Amino acid sequence: MSARHQFSAAAFRWQETDGNPDVVAGNCKAVTNAVRDIYAQDMTNVIFGDLYRRAYSLVLHKRGEELYSAVEAAMASEVQALVGSLAVAGPSGQSFLRELLATWRRHTAAVSAIRDIVMYMDRTFVPATGRTPVRELGLGLWRDGVVRSGRIRLRLVEAVRLEKARQEEDGVVGVPGSGDLVAGVTEMLTELGADVCHEFMEAPTVSS
Amino acid sequence: MTGKGEAAAQHREEEEDGEMVGVVKLISAEGFEFVIDKKAAMVSNTLRNMLTSPGGFAESRDNEVRFPEISTAILEKICQYFYWSLHYASGKETAEFPIEPEITLELMMAANYLDT
Numbered sequence: 001m002s003a004r005h006q007f008s009a010a011a012f013r014w015q016e017t018d019g020n021p022d023v024v025a026g027n028c029k030a031v032t033n034a035v036r037d038i039y040a041q042d043m044t045n046v047i048f049g050d051l052y053r054r055a056y057s058l059v060l061h062k063r064g065e066e067l068y069s070a071v072e073a074a075m076a077s078e079v080q081a082l083v084g085s086l087a088v089a090g091p092s093g094q095s096f097l098r099e100l101l102a103t104w105r106r107h108t109a110a111v112s113a114i115r116d117i118v119m120y121m122d123r124t125f126v127p128a129t130g131r132t133p134v135r136e137l138g139l140g141l142w143r144d145g146v147v148r149s150g151r152i153r154l155r156l157v158e159a160v161r162l163e164k165a166r167q168e169e170d171g172v173v174g175v176p177g178s179g180d181l182v183a184g185v186t187e188m189l190t191e192l193g194a195d196v197c198h199e200f201m202e203a204p205t206v207s208s
Numbered sequence: 209m210t211g212k213g214e215a216a217a218q219h220r221e222e223e224e225d226g227e228m229v230g231v232v233k234l235i236s237a238e239g240f241e242f243v244i245d246k247k248a249a250m251v252s253n254t255l256r257n258m259l260t261s262p263g264g265f266a267e268s269r270d271n272e273v274r275f276p277e278i279s280t281a282i283l284e285k286i287c288q289y290f291y292w293s294l295h296y297a298s299g300k301e302t303a304e305f306p307i308e309p310e311i312t313l314e315l316m317m318a319a320n321y322l323d324t
Binding site: 043044046047048049052053056112113116119120123 | 253254257258261264265266267268273274275276277321323
């Protein structure tokens with residue numbers, strides 16, 4: 001009997017933090033701070049092992065709900081900040097596309113780093129409760145918060161149209177890297193969903 | 209003759225697994241350090257993500273991971289399992305991986321954590 005007690009105490013070392021609201025809040029806060037740092041590409045204080053452990057502990061102790069909402073909110077606010085910086089990006093078509101694609105790459109890299117941290121949530125809590133996995137969450141935020149947002153949408157359509165027109169004028173080899181820009185945009189839109197790509201690539205022909 | 213081919217194959221393998229070359233240090237709750245091949249550590253999906261994630265986490269810079277919730281005895285067993293898995297997971301050879309009943313629960317908790 002006593003041996004059994006000792007044994008389970010060792011096996012459930014994780015439970016030290018169980019149910020303590022301060023610890024739960026602290027763990028959520030650490031993960032959301034990490035989301036912010038990852039988007040800022042400031043990795044000095046981001047220790048994977050520590051964050052994975054916090055996220056794991058939350059999910060294990062039935063706090064997946066809190067963790068999920070915290071991560072979702074943190075990602076949404078970071079994407080909002082990215083839209084803000086894009087809205088003031090250079091006015092010309094090419095530099096806008098370049099800026100948009102660089103930001104998109106930064107976003108996808110951040111999403112995969114975040115997914116790695118909360119992998120245990122993605123693997124257990126998400127399928128059990130029918131939530132959207134973190135990667136899809138990131139794509140959705142970008143699709144609805146960025147490319148479909150009023151400020152970006154029209155500029156994107158216009159910039160792509162200009163870029164295509166320029167290509168036709170100069171021939172494909174005319175401007176180095178310009179073909180890559182349209183290809184990059186197409187790749188991004190395709191990743192957001194086949195319908196999204198249609199929505200954008202058809203728009204210029206409709207308006208002309 | 210065959211030696212040359214083998215060397216070339218091995219070389220190619222090393223190139224493909226550029227990120228898997230080298231060692232990583234795993235530190236148990238009590239502070240014991242286990243130095244194992246990265247290739248072995250990557251049997252664990254958690255460690256794989258930790259070491260290869262694009263973000264550049266502290267761990268992928270230092271190649272050092274702390275496990276404050278895994279005891280030395282369990283971490284040792286886990287390291288043994290990594291190497292066992294590397295060797296036998298292909299199924300060409302088979303061998304039992306011995307697990308003492310008294311550590312089963314703790315080992316399973318750790319395996320769940322490490323996604324192994």
